[in-house]
Amino acid sequence: MQLGEVLRRLAFNGLDALQGGKLNRLKEVNKREIVQGVTPEYIDRRIEKLLDYARENSPYYRKYKGAECLRDFPVLNKGDYLEHYEEIPCEGYSNKEKIYSLSTSGSTGTPFTVICDGDKMNRVNMNFISCMELNGFRMGMKRGEFRVWIPGKNTISSWKSFKNNLLMIDISNMGDDALAGICRRIQREKIQVLVSYSSALTALSRYISRNKIEVKDWSVEMIFAMGEALPWDTYHLLTEEFGFSPVRSYGNNENGFIAIQLGEEKGYTIDLYNFYVEILKLDNDEPASPGELGRIVVTDYYNKMFPMIRYDTGDTGIMELKTDKKGRVHGTLTEIYGRRGSLLFNCKGEPLSIHVFMNVLIHLEGIVHQAKCIQWDRTQYELLLNADREKIKEEEVVGLYRRYLGEEADIRVTYVDEIPIQASGKRMVCENRWKEK
Template sequence: MQTGEVLRRVVFDLLDAAKGGRLKKLKEVNKREIVEGVTEEYMDRRIHVLLDYVKEHSPYYKDHPEWTELKDFPVMTKGDFIENYDQVLVDNSEEQGKLYRLSTSGSTGTPFTVLCDGDKMSRVNMNFISCMELNGFRMGMKRGEFRAWIKGKNTISKWKSFKNNLIMVDISNMGDDSLEKICQDIEKKKIQVLVTYSSALTALTQYLRKTHRDISKWDVELVFSMGEALPQETYDLTKELFGFSPVRSYGNNENGFIAIQLDEDPEYTIDLYNFYPEILKLDSDEPAEEGELGRIVVTDYYNKTFPMVRYDTGDTGIMRMYKDPKGRVHGKYVEIYGRRGSLMYNTKGEPLSIHVFMNTLLKFEGIVYQAKCIQWGEKDYELLVNADQEKLDIDEVLAAYRHYLGEDAEIKVTYVDEIPIQASGKFMVCENKWDGRK
């Protein structure tokens, strides 16, 4: 246990206690409800409170008094929310105090920013800590967050990094030189928790195996995987290398963590305290049968600024709901699909994270609606662009992509009205069609 960890935990507890201990209470309730389940009364009450609220305050829902039950409300994709953004936004948002931005481009390549109030932001943060603590995390531990960090867009200040004991681990490039530096930083900076996307964890563990690196002196106690589905091979290799299993999670930037793996349970335990989950048929908005693969749809109970009712996440999965002997309701995602982006390579043959392409799009939010980078050869790429061409500076967009692909990348631009959807029901922000690297 590091000194900095203990000090930060003490400071957090003292500051929270001075404000009535709200965050700690929220965290403990969240943890308890994830493990012990919720009551049917809680789920019914939260849904009806939310639906009454949106029909009173959201212009999008105001004109439909006939929508009384959740099943009456339309299923909304990310594109639907973007198209109707101003109407979904509540009319009392200016009275809610400071608002926070939850931004993502997502694996589907559509930039999206959700506004929320301080209460929802606290819930997102405590939801994250709750999911971590249920798997051995201790408040204040030094964590390395693996992302494609973009200066001026998603990087954090030195003060916030110090306060949260957070190290920014850049995964824009996952070639051997970059992975070597990441390994050195993990050891030198005594990082205790790796919070990483599946693709980055796959690249890191394969590099560790290839180089036979001695990690016995590392301080890492927890590996937390998020984003795209974690391959079983990576799960097993991580356990072999570190001596413990990584934690699988499911969620997004718009809502927070929706489900979490507990212990080594192969299923994901759904957070029924914060969300109402549904699985709908692939070709209609009817509920999927038990055990049937369908679309993952969630309703967020607590965003009172930009309410997300029946949000189609773009992912597919299989869910089971059941009651325990005490009558409490539990939800499990038996399987989760989607977020399996093709592995792309730069002109040097080095692998690139899918999140490079996702975060590049954040720079052009509001101008580029969708984009997809396709690799056709060693240095040959095609960029499908759905954008406002009057505002678009294509040279600036190409420069942003070449920053990661390589200055010698040959990029053909194809303007489209919409990115073609794959058979899975999703379109990806990148795709590798080069036989040499498939």
């Protein structure tokens, strides 16, 4: 435990206590409800209150005065929100003393900013801390956040960095020299928590393994994976290297963390205290059947400035709902396939997890530096390879992909010098350009 951690925790708790302890209460309730589940009455009450509020205060939602339930409201994606951006905010929001922005990078689609008030911002922050604390985080721990940090766009001030004990770790370059520098910084600055996109963790863990770097002298106590699903090979490699398991999460910048891994569970426990989650069919707005892959659609209970009702996140997954003996509802995302635009199908039309493509790359280490599989048609695929031309055996590489895509797969190989990392810090390993899907 570091002195800076203790002092920041004391400062946070002291300041919060002076203001009535609201943040700590919010955090503890959030943690309890994630673990214990919520009652059906809570769900019904939150939805009814949100819909009534939106119909009364949002110019856009006034047209749904006659809507009787949540399913009568439209499913909206980023494009829909942008089209009606001036109509959705609730009247009177411009008179608020403080307006906060929750922005996405636009790395996999359209840039998008959601506005909110201080109450929602507090909930976003305490939601994050709740998810972390459920997995061993202590308030005030020194965090290294892995992103592509762009000056003037998403960087944080020196004061905020100091206050939050947060260090910006730039991952715009993930070559060996850059990774060596990142490793030195983690050790030198005694970073306790790594918060990173899964693709960067994969690169880091493989670099540590390849160079036989000893991490026992590091101060790292927690690894928090966000963004695309963490490959199981990376999960196990990080566990072997650091002596503890990384934490997997699911969320977005617009809403906050929506689901979190608890302990060694394979699924992601949904935060039903803050969100109502639906899984809708891939090609229409009907509910998916239990165990069926579908679109992840989220209703945010607490953004009173910019209501997000039935927000199509662009991600896909499978959800399981159950009610325990006490009558409390628990939700689990048993599988997250990632964004619909990166959801590939094999020749039989069956969806493939992003894990498939990330695991293939792990087995090609040292030969294929980067790869991206693009689906152009039902059986037409293109494989972009940044590889060592002298070592690569193209037929073997294609064979590894065909094992998952199907024997009918027509796979065209294109060699490239670089597959650029996206603005968010993600490097997509697959992309669906098949318009029929």
